[in-house]
Amino acid sequence: AQTVTQSQPEMSVQEAETVTLSCTYDTSENNYYLFWYKQPPSRQMILVIRQEAYKQQNATENRFSVNFQKAAKSFSLKISDSQLGDTAMYFCAFMNQRMGNTPLVFGKGTRLSVIA
Amino acid sequence: DTEVTQTPKHLVMGMTNKKSLKCEQHMGHRAMYWYKQKAKKPPELMFVYSYEKLSINESVPSRFSPECPNSSLLNLHLHALQPEDSALYLCASSQTRGGSSYEQYFGPGTRLTVT
Numbered sequence: 601a602q603t604v605t606q607s608q609p610e611m612s613v614q615e616a617e618t619v620t621l622s623c624t625y626d627t628s629e630n631n632y633y634l635f636w637y638k639q640p641p642s643r644q645m646i647l648v649i650r651q652e653a654y655k656q657q658n659a660t661e662n663r664f665s666v667n668f669q670k671a672a673k674s675f676s677l678k679i680s681d682s683q684l685g686d687t688a689m690y691f692c693a694f695m696n697q698r699m700g701n702t703p704l705v706f707g708k709g710t711r712l713s714v715i716a
Numbered sequence: 717d718t719e720v721t722q723t724p725k726h727l728v729m730g731m732t733n734k735k736s737l738k739c740e741q742h743m744g745h746r747a748m749y750w751y752k753q754k755a756k757k758p759p760e761l762m763f764v765y766s767y768e769k770l771s772i773n774e775s776v777p778s779r780f781s782p783e784c785p786n787s788s789l790l791n792l793h794l795h796a797l798q799p800e801d802s803a804l805y806l807c808a809s810s811q812t813r814g815g816s817s818y819e820q821y822f823g824p825g826t827r828l829t830v831t
Contacts, residue, residue: 643804
C-alpha cells in the first residue's frame with residue numbers, strides 16, 4: 601500500500617517570500633502521478649500542480665514548482681513570491697498510474713499562512 | 717469547463733431523515749468519486765464509480781447509498797445518519813482510459829450537519 605507523509609503540520613511565510621512544503625511517499629510502483637492540491641478556507645479543493653513519475657523534468661506552474669526526487673521518493677512544493685491568497689491547507693497526493701479511477705492517497709496536509 | 721457542481725451547499729438533517737446529495741460534471745469524465753472530509757483532515761475516499769458502475773466501496777456503512785444514474789450525475793443518499801457523520805462531503809471526477817492525465821477535479825462540497 602502507498603503512503604504519503606507531510607511532516608510539517610503548519611508553516612508561515614512573509615508575503616513576497618519563498619516557502620517550500622515537504623512531502624515524501626512510499627510505493628513499490630514505478631509508474632504513478634503525484635499532485636499538490638490547495639484547499640483555501642472557502643474549502644474548494646484546487647489542483648495546484650502534477651508530476652508524472654516517468655518525467656525527469658520538474659513541473660512548474662507560474663509561481664509554483666516542484667522538486668521531484670524519484671529515488672528518494674520526495675516531492676516538495678516551492679511557492680515563490682508568496683501572496684495572501686496562497687493561505688490554505690496544502691495536500692500532497694499520490695495516484696497509481698495503472699488506471700484512471702485509482703483513488704488518490706493523501707498526506708495529512710500542511711496549513712500555510714501567508715503574513716502581510 | 718473544469719467545473720464540478722454540488723448541491724446543496726449546506727444541509728442540516730435529523731437522525732431519522734432521508735436526504736440526498738447531488739454532484740454533476742460535464743467534462744466527459746467517466747470516473748466519479750465521493751469523499752468525506754472532517755475538519756483539518758485530508759479527504760477520505762468513500763466510493764468510486766467507473767463508467768456508471770460502482771468499482772470501489774471503502775467499507776462505508778449502509779446508511780450511505782451511492783447512485784450514478786448517468787455519466788454526468790452522482791448522488792449520495794443518506795438515511796438514519798449519526799452525529800459523527802457530520803462532515804464536508806466532496807465529489808470529484810476524472811478521466812479514465814485514454815486520457816493524458818488523471819487528475820481529479822473536485823466540487824465545492826456539501827457541509828452536512830446531523831442533529
